[in-house]
Amino acid sequence: MMASPRHSPTGVKAPHGARVIELTWLDGHVSPIPHEILRGYCPCAHCQGHGGNTKFVPGGNLELMSIEQVGNYAFSFTWADQHATGIYTFRYLRALCQCSECAPHSEFKVVSP
Numbered sequence: 244m245m246a247s248p249r250h251s252p253t254g255v256k257a258p259h260g261a262r263v264i265e266l267t268w269l270d271g272h273v274s275p276i277p278h279e280i281l282r283g284y285c286p287c288a289h290c291q292g293h294g295g296n297t298k299f300v301p302g303g304n305l306e307l308m309s310i311e312q313v314g315n316y317a318f319s320f321t322w323a324d325q326h327a328t329g330i331y332t333f334r335y336l337r338a339l340c341q342c343s344e345c346a347p348h349s350e351f352k353v354v355s356p
């Protein structure tokens with residue numbers, strides 16, 4: 244099954260020293276995702292437990308060390324504290340988009356403890 248253009252990344256940039264990654268998509272959309280959102284919404288079982296809705300988990304290390312593609316459906320991110328268990332599907336990453344168009348409607352926000 245072919246993924247839709249809005250869930251097909253064409254590139255990912257993580258400028259050194261920047262606290263944001265930038266994904267580009269086949270439909271032309273550009274998705275900035277701040278590290279704080281990316282780490283805070285890490286989808287792994289360790290971060291999310293077994294509750295229902297995806298929750299913001301503050302306090303993780305925000306220094307991104309590397310990005311790996313997982314199969315043809317996801318990326319994983321390795322943080323400076325060696326946390327790397329989150330598998331972020333392309334669909335999930337698109338939902339995390341914090342561009343000026345998406346951010347006002349996003350359910351994914353930084354939540355203060």
Ligand SMILES: [Zn+2]
Binds near residue numbers: 285287288
């Ligand atoms: Zn995690």
Ligand SMILES: [Zn+2]
Binds near residue numbers: 342345
């Ligand atoms: Zn967007």
